[in-house]
Amino acid sequence: MQSTDLLKLSEEFGNPLYIYDATKIEQQYHRLTDAFSKVPALRINYAMKALSNITILHLLKNLGSGLDTVSLQEVELGLHAGFTPDKIIFTPNGVSFEEIEEVAKLGVQINIDNLSVLEHFGTKYPKTPVCIRINPHVMAGGNENISVGHIDSKFGISIYQIPHIIRIVENTKMHINGIHMHTGSDILDIEVFLYAAEILFDAAKNFKQLDFLDFGSGFKVPYKKGDIETNIEELGKKLSKRFLAFEKEYGRKLTLAFEPGKFLVSEAGYFLAKVNVIKQTTSTVFAGIDSGFNHLIRPMFYGSQHVIENISNPKGKERFYTVVGYICETDTFANNRKIAEIHEGDVLCFRNAGAYCFSMASNYNSRFKPAEVLWKDGKGYLIRERETMDDILKNQILLDF
Numbered sequence: 001m002q003s004t005d006l007l008k009l010s011e012e013f014g015n016p017l018y019i020y021d022a023t024k025i026e027q028q029y030h031r032l033t034d035a036f037s038k039v040p041a042l043r044i045n046y047a048m049k050a051l052s053n054i055t056i057l058h059l060l061k062n063l064g065s066g067l068d069t070v071s072l073q074e075v076e077l078g079l080h081a082g083f084t085p086d087k088i089i090f091t092p093n094g095v096s097f098e099e100i101e102e103v104a105k106l107g108v109q110i111n112i113d114n115l116s117v118l119e120h121f122g123t124k125y126p127k128t129p130v131c132i133r134i135n136p137h138v139m140a141g142g143n144e145n146i147s148v149g150h151i152d153s154k155f156g157i158s159i160y161q162i163p164h165i166i167r168i169v170e171n172t173k174m175h176i177n178g179i180h181m182h183t184g185s186d187i188l189d190i191e192v193f194l195y196a197a198e199i200l201f202d203a204a205k206n207f208k209q210l211d212f213l214d215f216g217s218g219f220k221v222p223y224k225k226g227d228i229e230t231n232i233e234e235l236g237k238k239l240s241k242r243f244l245a246f247e248k249e250y251g252r253k254l255t256l257a258f259e260p261g262k263f264l265v266s267e268a269g270y271f272l273a274k275v276n277v278i279k280q281t282t283s284t285v286f287a288g289i290d291s292g293f294n295h296l297i298r299p300m301f302y303g304s305q306h307v308i309e310n311i312s313n314p315k316g317k318e319r320f321y322t323v324v325g326y327i328c329e330t331d332t333f334a335n336n337r338k339i340a341e342i343h344e345g346d347v348l349c350f351r352n353a354g355a356y357c358f359s360m361a362s363n364y365n366s367r368f369k370p371a372e373v374l375w376k377d378g379k380g381y382l383i384r385e386r387e388t389m390d391d392i393l394k395n396q397i398l399l400d401f
């Protein structure tokens, strides 16, 4: 998207504002399906936790995507957006058994990552096919909060516990139709991913009625020019070949599944916020924006470094700024960052704001969540209204004590 288009949308819809470029989402979806075009049965389940606006979900559905969900509410949103239950997989962690039951009753594929839940579910619903999430104990991931495949992670059933899984399956006569792993976000080295895939293939041999192998996600996307990104094309070539060989060896048709979030929507997103104040101190120049970690928590939570552009003065002389929010505690988006000269009232644009940005926004400081806009065919469409005081008050009860 061009800065001029972003600036126009900021004038039309106000700030702070999230904008998503439909074309970029489509391109990323096709990049992935093209990379794995040699696999006859490929299934992309969009990890909707990344960005769950129902128009985005609907757009991905129309591209042919399935859906990866982690809560009953996500499943309900997915159904609302037009996905059929057979296109949805539920991969929860630590949720109640009742929640799993409710989702299973909707006809959604269940993915279980806990031995006691597996035993309980298999005993009660032996006829409902279940996928198993294994933990391959492979360390991947750029930040310790999103690295989930290692030995101390709370996710998945350890590959060392496969004998126990087999015992449960034999005792309950349950049907295991899929096997899954997700090593974490930000895979830098596809050899590590392929190594983990071998562990999944080995685990799969223990189950004779599989319909799919789910390799999770964790594809790294670039945040700025020159950043390392997961080489999807090379991964596609290597993993497809290995997958097709395994399928032959296994002797049964299998679907290859992925569940990308960031890869599909991160680069499509732009977050716009107006500069309220410029403040010189003894050590830096602060640019204080009309937003905070209530709207974009990734820099504070994960240390993510979003590119920030001054779209009001794109050709201005570059100077060093510390970009901060208005929350009354440390709320830093960027330190000592070179940005085209900023004046109060300018609009800053944060790149890579599609994944885990709006979906992690809160009402902290009783602020309204921003509006969301979809940019499609040269036009901006409002897909979520900016909140108002009614939203803040909606579920609150004023008692006159």
Ligand SMILES: Cc1ncc(COP(=O)(O)O)c(C=O)c1O
Pocket: 047, 050, 068, 091, 182, 184, 185, 186, 216, 217, 218, 219, 259, 260, 261, 262, 263, 355
């Ligand atoms: C089980 C599972 N699958 C998929 C994803 C999506 O990962 P990413 O956004 O890195 O593609 C996550 C992210 O937390 C996850 O936990």
